[in-house]
Each structure stands twice: as C-alpha cells, then as structure tokens.
Amino acid sequence: MEKDQQENSRYKASESAPTIRIPPVPDDTAQTVVSSAVGIEKDPSITCQVEIRISDHESWTMVAFDQNGNRKDKGGDEFYIIYTDKSSKHAVASIEDVEDGSYILDFCSLPFEDDLSYIGTGSITIHFEYSCGYGRVPPPLKNEWKNGGYTHTKYSVADAPQPPTRTFQKPQNVNLSKYNLVVVFGDSTFEQFVRQRSDKKGRYFFQDNITFDEKIRIGLDSEKIVEFLELLDLQHGVKLKDQRFGKKALLLGSFMWDILNYQDTLQGREFGDHEEAICTLILSVRRMYPNVDIFWKSPTAVHIHWVDLERLVPSNGETATLFGLDRVRYMSRSRSFYLYELHKRLCKELDVTFLDIYEATHLSAIKLYPSDGRHFKPDFNRLMLSWFYNDQGGKHQSGSNKLFIDSFKKFSISNDSDVKP
DSSP: OHHHHHHHHHHHHTTTSOEEEESSSOOTHHHHHHHHHHTSSOOTTSOOEEEEEOOSSSOEEEEEEOTTSOBOOOOOOEEEEEEEETTSOEEEEEEEEOSSSEEEEEEEEOTTOOOOOOOSOEEEEEEEEEOTTGGGOOTTTTTTSSSSOOOOEEEEEEEEOOOOEEOOOOOOSOOGGGOSEEEEOOSHHHHHHHBOOSSTTOOOBSSTTEEEOOOOOOOOSTTTHHHHHHHHHHHHHHHHHOGGGOSEEEEEOOOHHHHHOTTOOSOTTTTHHHHHHHHHHHHHHHHHOTTEEEEEEOOOOOOGGGSOGGGOBOOOSSSOOTTBHHHHTTOOHHHHHHHHHHHHHHHHHHTOEEEOOHHHHHHTGGGBOTTOSSOBOHHHHHHHHHTTSTTBTBOOOOTTHHHHHHHGGGOOOOSOOOOOO
C-alpha cells in the first residue's frame, strides 16, 4: 500500500511537467496489427500513443493512451526505449509497470560505453512491443494465433532533452579466476557466453580455465530433469569427479528454452513446475559432485523488437529454427523478467551464487545478432564474462590446466553414472 501511494504521488507530482507525446496523435497501426494476429475485432484498449513527462532530477514517467486519446487505467504494456545523444551515446530505460496505465522510466548507460558526457539534446526511440498483457500469455494459448500478438511498431522524436541517467554498475560478487576448472553446461546462450562461434579463428574459449562440451536443446521441467542430469554427467561427470583438477566450479542455468518453448503445457504463467525442477537439479548436483562449487547464470533479456518479422518462417515442429515463427511466439520481456526474478529468489534460498547479467542484456539490444532477439555477439559476451574474472577482460592463465582439460576430449565417457534426481 505504501509503495502504491508513493508511485501515485510521483505520477501526480509530474502532472505539470513538460511532456512529449509519441506519436503526436494516436496511431491505430498497433491496434490493427495485434487484432489481426489474435483474430479478433479491433481491441479498443490497445495502446496507440504514450506521453512522457519530463523531469530534470527524478525518473521520467510515461502514461499510455488508447486509439481515441483516452488515458488507460491498466498496465500490461511492454516497450523498449532508447535515448541517443548527438555523439551517438545511448541510455536505455528499465521500465516499471505501475499497473494503472503509467510507467516509471529508469534510464541507464550502456555497459560498453564508458564516456557519459552526453551532448545537448538527442532523440528518443520507443518500440511498442506488446499491449494489454499479451506478452505474458503462456503456452499453448497463443499457438493458434498468426503470431505472438506483438505490437511491433516504432516511433522516434528528435531534440529531446537528456533523461536523468545512472551509470551502469557491473556485477562484482564473483571471481572465477580462483578455480582450476570451470565447467559450463547449457544451451546456445551458455556456449556463446564462454566461447567464440565457429569462424576463421576457430572455436576458442574466452577464459583458459573454462570447458564446454555440446550445447543442450531442452528446457528444465519435471519431464526433462532426468535427461538434463544424464547429459550433464555424460559430458562432464569424469572431470567434475576427478580430484586432479583441484578447485572446480560448475556453471548451470536454464531459461531460454523454458521461455520460448511453444509446446510447453506444464508451466503456465507462474513456471511452478520449472521452479520445482530447479530445486531438484541443485540438490541432485550437490549429491553427485560434492566437491564442486555451483554457480547459476541468470536469465538474459529477450528483445522481440529486434526481430525482423519479415524473416520469420513457419516452424516444422521438429527443429528449433532460429527464425521460426513458433520460436518467437512467446518471446517477451515480461516472461524473461519473471523468470529472472524467480531464479534470483531461488538461488538466494538455495545458497547458490548468482551470476547476474540480466540488466546488462536488457540494456544492450544493439549487441544482438541481426534479427535475433536472444543471441549476443562475441565481444559483448566476452565483456560480460570478464566481469567475473580478476583480469577484467584478459584471458585467465591456468598453466598446463588447459592441456589437462583438452585431454579429456579423447576419453570415451561411460553412460554408467549416478544421475537419479
């Protein structure tokens, strides 16, 4: 109750502040796009305009309007907002939904832009991503829609004042340099977090004490937990149990397949089954590898506004096509952020160290591969990984340990392992 009163007070205090309407008049394009996708008559509650209320010292606020220019009294909209100054420096807003049609904008500098000397005025670009809670709709409820019900419209205004902007603070709670071996296990976002994609330089790790085998293609739930543990032990069990490696760490996590799986029928809005599977996983791994320190990689932000809808193709239901329509049907900021908060809470309860890169990935959509709303480029992954090493950017030198790690690639690892959850 106290929080609501504070937020309402902040909004009322900004009523007399200068404002920017974006677009200048309500644009029903979003309404047409969403209604066509969902297969309904035009929804009059779809957001067609916003008004930003400007402050020199406090966070800016924003309110949503419908097609008739009426202020909305419910939340559920999702946006991506970027400020760019005349020197091409950026600030991105983290957006708090007050759930009454208003939003609080917390602008932050980008992790890879150190110079914060913004010059004069700049431009504001707003991507309308979802409206009316369509982004939070879970599988399989959108499977018969033409797409995920995204708004996917963009507007820009020039000569906007600079918003109050805080400086990004990189996480500093972890130092993986002290480990002889860091085993990383997960999907393609984990692989790209620790090593370069295949190219003319080959596939090399960003840090010398890291090992990664093959990316997995499953999420984490009650139906997949045994397979998850079996794959972990098959790929890394020998290394994790071998005392010759000295001090060992295991970096785990699961989120992208859990967010994007359009065939899921277990999770609903609250991801309750996924939550139980995480607890089972942590307890099982502690029993299987008692001398290994466990770390958890946070979920990363996803960016539906970055996806070129013209490149999407129908999915065949069997392969995870990067640009398959079904692979982005449930891609939304609200779903990824919900999972992020869930994982953060569970790691605190289970006493697991949490590598928190969510905000960095939210701010850094411009570091994604073209039309890919989830995979970041190598330079940005390398930067994020360096935050968890003493060297802050260089490669961790572990002597002959890398040779020792590589030698395990010659081993034929048995499937006989204790992987019962």
